[in-house]
Amino acid sequence: MSDGRAGSNSGLTKLSLAVPGRNTARPLTRNSSHHPSGWKDPIKKYRNPLLPPSGSRDREEGGERAHGPAMQFFGGSSVAEIAPSPAAPPGTATGLARNNGNMLYIFNRSGVCLLYREWHRPLHTLDAQQDQKLMFGLLFSLRSFTVKMDPTSVDKGNLGVPLLPGQGCSFHSFRTNTYKLSFMECPSGIKIILVTHPKTGDMREPLRYIYNIYVEYVIKNPLYVPGSPIKCELFVTNLDQYVKTLV
Amino acid sequence: MAPLAPKTGDPLFANVERVNAELFTLTYGAIVRQLLADLEEVEEVNKQLDLMGYNIGVRLIDEFLAKSNVSRCVDFKETADIIAKVGFKMFLGVTATVTNWNAEGTTCSLVLEDNPLVDFVELPDTCQGLHYCNILSGVLRGALEMVSMKTEITWVRDMLHGDDAYELQAKLVKQVPEEYPYKDDD
Numbered sequence: 001m002s003d004g005r006a007g008s009n010s011g012l013t014k015l016s017l018a019v020p021g022r023n024t025a026r027p028l029t030r031n032s033s034h035h036p037s038g039w040k041d042p043i044k045k046y047r048n049p050l051l052p053p054s055g056s057r058d059r060e061e062g063g064e065r066a067h068g069p070a071m072q073f074f075g076g077s078s079v080a081e082i083a084p085s086p087a088a089p090p091g092t093a094t095g096l097a098r099n100n101g102n103m104l105y106i107f108n109r110s111g112v113c114l115l116y117r118e119w120h121r122p123l124h125t126l127d128a129q130q131d132q133k134l135m136f137g138l139l140f141s142l143r144s145f146t147v148k149m150d151p152t153s154v155d156k157g158n159l160g161v162p163l164l165p166g167q168g169c170s171f172h173s174f175r176t177n178t179y180k181l182s183f184m185e186c187p188s189g190i191k192i193i194l195v196t197h198p199k200t201g202d203m204r205e206p207l208r209y210i211y212n213i214y215v216e217y218v219i220k221n222p223l224y225v226p227g228s229p230i231k232c233e234l235f236v237t238n239l240d241q242y243v244k245t246l247v
Numbered sequence: 248m249a250p251l252a253p254k255t256g257d258p259l260f261a262n263v264e265r266v267n268a269e270l271f272t273l274t275y276g277a278i279v280r281q282l283l284a285d286l287e288e289v290e291e292v293n294k295q296l297d298l299m300g301y302n303i304g305v306r307l308i309d310e311f312l313a314k315s316n317v318s319r320c321v322d323f324k325e326t327a328d329i330i331a332k333v334g335f336k337m338f339l340g341v342t343a344t345v346t347n348w349n350a351e352g353t354t355c356s357l358v359l360e361d362n363p364l365v366d367f368v369e370l371p372d373t374c375q376g377l378h379y380c381n382i383l384s385g386v387l388r389g390a391l392e393m394v395s396m397k398t399e400i401t402w403v404r405d406m407l408h409g410d411d412a413y414e415l416q417a418k419l420v421k422q423v424p425e426e427y428p429y430k431d432d433d
Binding site: 111163186187188208214215219 | 305306308309310312313314316317318319320393394395422424427
């Protein structure tokens with residue numbers, strides 16, 4: 001493979017030899033229908049045509065399925081190339097090496113999205129503003145609904161009566177087969193939403209920690225105007241570092 | 248399980264970063280002194296202190312909620328208790344007592360026996376109308392507004408005017424629930 005390259009690329013050639021598996025990985029991951037073991041992937045038939053052809057076929061945690069040959073060539077490095085992830089180095093965290101979303105939203109009480117951070121998102125359907133409005137609306141309604149359906153609470157207003165943040169029971173996450181959304185709302189109206197891979201555990205403590213980071217770097221920043229989108233570099237850096245350890 | 252919210256502020260007070268009390272007192276004194284020099288009218292200074300306190304309160308509430316992990320208070324009585332025991336302790340290092348509840352439970356008094364802001368302070372005759380600690384009323388107002396309570400906070404007793412304690416009267420005007428901010432047709 002490397003001999004076929006021109007002499008001027010000899011530096012590159014040496015480099016590509018030094019990364020094991022890179023040359024072998026590439027042809028196989030691009031061709032979505034090719035499996036070396038001839039095993040037919042039943043999920044492939046129903047693959048969402050909107051998704052870009054990505055290297056990772058199975059969405060579940062690798063260890064559970066006996067899928068030995070596939071795990072070898074889905075090394076992770078080619079998947080990370082497809083998804084532009086500003087802060088994460090490719091393949092370090094298992095959560096990022098798959099087709100899993102990893103995003104964070106912070107809203108304040110009036111629905112202004114203070115921060116939207118995306119570390120991995122395979123599918124973008126709406127533009128950013130619509131997406132944020134949708135997310136806020138979803139959580140607003142979901143919270144209202146969960147409070148009204150609370151079987152242990154004595155006093156239930158009618159559905160549609162606006163709630164105070166923190167009143168009633170607090171809903172903290174929902175999980176689908178492709179992602180888990182964890183949510184935290186503070187009595188001051190700040191809502192923190194973290195989308196991660198579906199096997200994530202209870203995220204309440206990490207969300208509290210993120211709230212603490214927010215207080216330290218954003219609230220205490222005298223140049224930040226409360227209620228406006230967050231532009232503090234330090235906050236974003238610290239947040240990225242912390243979320244990397246979670247995923 | 249999240250840890251239970253503390254009922255007193257002592258463990259929190261031990262955990263937050265603290266600054267030298269004298270530095271704090273003297274800095275505050277310098278601010279008030281400068282405001283008096285700039286604005287000259289005592290009423291203006293009072294208003295300005297209240298506004299500064301409001302801006303502080305709006306940010307302070309998040310720090311308070313993050314560090315103290317209290318959940319939403321059920322009613323104003325509980326709110327006043329938390330402010331007096333946890334809030335004041337956490338930020339000023341002193342506890343206040345809550346007294347003088349009115350019949351509906353919407354007005355109460357917070358009494359401070361000692362107040363770190365006023366160490367070494369005497370008001371001169373030219374500034375007798377000055378509420379030296381007016382920043383505190385602004386802080387409370389701002390913080391409570393961010394948790395959906397509109398309040399009015401006024402000073403009832405002030406040691407610098409010759410009374411025996413500091414007394415703030417907190418009146419709950421209304422609770423403002425959150426409304427869905429986007430219009431349906433948007």
